[in-house]
Amino acid sequence: MMKKLMLTLLTAALVMPLLVFGSEGTAHATGSVTVYPTPANLPAAYKSADFTVTAQGSQVAAYNAGSNSWGNNVSYGSFEMTGSVSVSITPNFNYSSYRLVPRSLGLNVTRSGNTITFTLNEPSHVTLILDDNYQGKVLHLFADGPDTNIPSENDPNVIYYGPGYHDLTGSGASPIMLDSNKTLYIAPGAIVRGRVRAYNASNVTIRGRGILLNDTTPNDAHGNITLALNFVNQATIKDVIVNNNTANWTSAVHGSEFVNVTNYKGVSPKFASSDGFDINSSHDITFNGSFIRSADDSIAIKGLSDETEPALALPIYNIAFFDTQLWSDANNAIGIGAETVASYVKNIHFQNIDILYNFDDRNHPDVLPDRSAINIFALEATHFSDITFEDIRVEKAKRLINVQMDTSFYFGALHGNWSWPGEMKNITYKNITSYSDGTNEIKLAGWDNQHQISNVMFDNININGTVVQDFNDPHFNMNSYVNRIEVKAPGGLAAKSRLQAAEDYATVQGNQGWRYRVLPGGGTAADMSWNPDSSNHWRGMSTFDAIWSDNGNFYLHPDNNNQVALEWQAARPGTVRLTGVASKLVATGGDGVKVSIWKNGTMIWPADGQWQTIAYNDTAGVSHQVSTTVAAGDKISFRVDQNGNSSYDSTSWNPEINYEFNNVFNAAWDMGHLQGNHGWYYRVWRSGIGTTNMNWNPDGSNHWRGPGAFDAIWNGSGNMYLHPDNSQAMLEWQAPKAGTVRVKGQVRKADTTGGDGVNVSIWKNGTMVWPADGQWQTIAAQDGTGVAHDFTLQLTQDDTLSFRVDQRANSGYDSTAWNPVIRY
Structure with a gap:
């Protein structure tokens, strides 16, 4: 029999009804709140001094979730409510403007001095952002309905933690282990510092309005994930707040089935790899009414089977998210992939989702163009089908949608394999609304003729008040391995990229x-x-x-x-x-x-x-x-x-x-760890020797390296950089088809602290095509502005364009920024 864990601290909950009067003394609808004081023995580091919160006049405990990617504290709090309640938040520091998100809540907000007040008519998750700084101090507030199904603390099948602070960490400490038919209940007002695990179990439950807190990384046999269910059948996760302040995943299911997650709140601000909730090689997983904030993927659906061949791996199917809010300080808010060792990925559905924030990467902003608010990314060839994103609102994000097949992820940290069959098909984006000031790019990039993206529907995509009318909208960026795209706008005919006589008869x-x-x-x-x-x-x-x-x-x-x-x-x-x-x-x-x-x-x-x-x-x-x-x-x-x-x-x-899409080749966006990725090659040229391929150096610099000590090509901050060293550094691109291309870019010195400058030029096959006079362009040592090029060329298939940087008298300080973009 499982040993019952007794209460270590009893703290009375405060139930506060309040009658509210208008300015003329008329009584309005009233509600009540239940708040739970901060545990008396909670260490000060877990308390937030940044915000004072009241609901119906009763103080709501505010907690410090930890520092975000930019060193600013993230706060959160919770209470229970019935009826209509008044909430006030007072930031304990100066600010100019405020915003409550998501805007879909339609809250009426007033400010008096430093205090912001609004009314909640039903349980909701509300986030306060100040001075439009999503990277600053933020408060997440969780208002729940009453918990009417409280288990007995004397039930032998229940592990019960009552109000108070329970520290389960320390040398040799193990996670809370759940066997079959067991329930973990964390009561409101309880903070449990530790981890939770279930292995090869069935019918397990994790619930309660308390907090599971993890800020330690023991690196033991149980792993560092805060809450993990491995090979579990039939599980419920409900109501809990999981505060993960480690650079490890927050919650995950692996090899599991029939898991229901309701009103889950995850707050994980620490950079990075702190995914919010990972669904790995699992099926029949349902989320409802949840909130996930992370410093990596908020939701990650991954194929992580032990098999090396996807066809032999566990499938991923029947995954559904409803009525959920997401926030990601890095990577993706919704991420399907990048690990895709799965026999197939099918029947994935997201509906009524508010994406509050999506940033790409703290250390490499605007360098990772595969990051987006809504992302499907495949490294290994497998079969994706029947994926729907519906009624999704994006408050602020770098990019909107990405659907991509590639061979590497995060500068070669993960490598893929496209030797197996695979495709992405039957993907629907319906009623997607973006209020974001980001690029709102919609990118679709298939791999080759055998691995394509097809049958994709964009139905009512509204970007800052303008509805996307067809696939020629400038937000689209699609390569030649994308087909059967359909765009629908309310009241108009569908714009189809593929027309077939019999189908359209x-x-x-x-x-x-x-x-x-x-x-x-x-x-x-x-x-x-x-x-x-x-x-x-x-x-x-x-x-x-x-x-x-x-x-x-x-x-x-x-x-x-x-x-x-x-x-x-x-x-x-x-x-x-x-x-x-x-x-x-x-x-x-x-x-x-x-x-x-x-x-x-x-x-x-x-x-x-x-x-x-x-x-x-x-x-x-x-x-x-x-x-x-x-x-x-x-x-x-x-x-x-x-x-x-x-x-x-x-x-x-x-x-x-079939409409053929723009076919944009951007050197920085396309850079990979393999020669020939998206047609790009990383090489050097030396008189008397000719062309030599560089070698990939996967150290922290992620450079392509030549035979000299300093000849290199690398990617950083949205640019490509080339450095010669007794050889010309040479970025080459091979045309995948015939056509007219526009070749545009700006080449400048990246290191202006010394040296004698560089010489640059562009060649088609063996002939210089820029500068037009056939003479190399000199970039002076201190020329941080450089020279632009923008011209068109007629190419046949397999023609090569070569972007070359050569030293002058010596190669000192010769780092050169150059990000050519080639567009058919």
Whole structure:
């Protein structure tokens, strides 16, 4: 039988009803609060002197959670309430402005002197921010409803901690261990300093309105996580406050299932690796009404199985978060990945979430472009599907959304593997509202043609009052391994990045830009008429000219020298890729057909300007892949004409139109620990020797290193840096496809304290292309402003651009800042 832990200190709770009168003496609705005084024996370090808090006139204990990433104390407090209650907060220091978040609470706030007062009509989590400084002193206040299900402290299946301070740390101290069918109850007014564990157990419960506090790092066999459930089936975590003031995870479940977390409050300000709640290789996990503040990921859903191959690892599925507030001082507020050793990640749902704050990294601000408020990041190739983010409000964040596949994380601290199958698909962002002054970037970056991101819906994305209308919105940053993007705005038609004739087939002209037309004698195009008989065909002016769809396939038939044309009109500008296969449907007769693709009045396929003939019996047909730019209103026409006659001329052709995205290559954003990552290479060049690859040095500097003592390329503060040393330092990029690129950047001396300056240039293959006069550009030793370049080039696939820095007489102080950006 488990030994019952008796109360070490009894402290009476104070129940304070209060009648509130308006200025004219009219009685308003009243409520009551229950507050719990600070334990008498609590060390002073855990008490907050920064804020004085009252609810219905009764003082609420304020605690010091520890210092945040910038050395400022984070405070928190809690009380229980019924009805409508008045809350007052007095910061015990000077301030100018204040903000209560989330704004979705709709609180009416007044200020008198230093005191801020508001009314709560229902239990809520409220955060006070002063002078708009999210990195400053902050108060988190948790107002709960009454706890009506208090277990008996005499129950042998309950570990009970009553009001008071209980220190379970010290040399050799173990966590509180929960076996099957056991309950840990931390009563209101209780502070338990220690850790909690459950291993290979079922039906365990952790609850109560008290505080689990951990500020020690014992590094023992049980690990340093404050609250951890490993391989647990059926568990409940409810109401507790977990204050983790260590650079370790706050709470986690691993290999567990059917865990319900309700009204959990996690406060973890210490930088870093203090994730708020990690869900590792688990399934059927549900969160409701919770609050998580961390100095790393607030929520992290990870694949951390012991297997090295994802297909053999535990899956992650059926994870849901509702009505939750999140705050992350580093990394992501919502993070799915980066560790992704899981057979699949499926059915993940976030709804009604307030993201109060999201910063990327204290030590490397703006250098980690994969950090965002809402993040999916894959290192290992696996299968992500059916992930929904709905009704999410972002108060302040560096970036908004990131969906990314990559080979390294945090300067090579974690490495991935893309040798297995994998994709990300069926991801929905619905009713996302950002009030943030950050970039609000929406980034999607697939890995290659075998590992793509597809079927992503953006439905009502509102950024500072403006709704995103289509995928050409400047907040989007997507690479060429992203497809089937759809953007919906209230009251408007969906903007789709992928249009397919059979999928979009309709009984009206113009659906998704498609029209069904006929060109009599190859002349002026006219609309066909819809024939609603059993054939459901679009019909031309002759007997057999028709366009129709059947079972996901698309068919065209010319007649009597009338070409039939499936025409698509672009609603928005961009580069589109036209793919498909044209083939004979019927191979039993006739003399074949001719096919072509036109943009406005010009044939663009075949490239020689001659129609492509499809033989009468060619059911394999001819494929096409054509890229072309379109302006809004441009027309793409897929045409079929008879050869000598129109007998047996039914032609199968289901063309697909895909918008190709901007394809932005940013040297600092794309830097990885592997040569060739996103097309970038890190090299040196020396006369008489030629080009040599640098080697990755994964020490704290995270540099690429050449053969000399100081030749290096590295990333810092949003810039790339190059330093030559008897060799030219050379950042190279290889074009993934043909096209026109814009090459933009600023090159300057990073170290202006000495030396004799550097020489810089840009080369295409073996020819200097900048400066245009073929002479290296000199950057003087003290030139911290430097020289800008901005020009366009025509490239073929595999062409190489080389950004070179060379010393002058010597390489002293030659660190050079240069972050080229290449955009198709």
